[in-house]
Amino acid sequence: MANISDVIEAHLKKIIASTKQNAVEIKRSEIADLFQCVPSQINYVINTRFTVEKGYIVESKRGGGGYIRIIRVEPQDKYKLLDDLMKLAQPKxxxxxxxxxxxxxxxxxxxxxxxxxxxxxxxxxxxxNVQIALRDELRSRIMVSMLTTLKYKE
Known part of the structure; x- marks a missing residue:
């Protein structure tokens, strides 16, 4: 059985996929009411499931007329995607x-x-298995190496 975060994520992705703009504007409180959960649960889903690394841009406007806009970023091609991901992976x-x-x-x-x-x-x-301060940098180097291989070795 899926947990509430999985259900909310699937719902939002379904809405995004059904739009021509690959985007959706939501009100956090309305989604929370729909799924009978606290608004912070919606924040958690958006912050962990709709990240730049996963191909989303999230914009928000606070206040009475506030909203959260989730935009699915479509890569131009495989090479551009790999370039963008390499930039995200550096320096750690x-x-x-x-x-x-x-x-x-x-x-x-x-x-x-x-x-x-x-x-x-x-x-x-x-x-x-190295010091924490070095681990993310080493991981970055490994990731960039793997992404470079994907880009140029076919």
Whole structure:
């Protein structure tokens, strides 16, 4: 059974996919009412499931007429996508940020599920067993190397 965050994410993605602009404007309180949850749950979903690494831009306007706009960014082509993701991965990247990038590559069909699993296994905390200060930088270097390989080795 899916948890409430998964259900909210799926709902918002369905709405975005149904629009020609690949965007949706929502009111946090209305979505919270729809799913009978607290508004902070909506914040959590938006902050963790609709990130730049996953291909979304989120804009918000606070106040009485406020809204949250979620925009799905479509890459121009595979090479532009890889360039953009390499920029995001530098000079350091968290494990979750790297996983988000790999999920995006999988979603855009740049890599296979098997390749994604291999990439995830190479950047994990247990493999990069170095001081925390160095770990995100080392992960970045590995990610950029893998993305460069994807870009030029076909």
């Amino acid at each position: 990247i968290s494990q979750q940020g790297a996983i988000d990038i790999m999920e995006r590559l999988l979603e855009e069909e740049v890599i296979t599920e098997r390749e994604a699993k291999l990439m995830v296994s190479a950047i994990g905390r247990n493999v990069l």
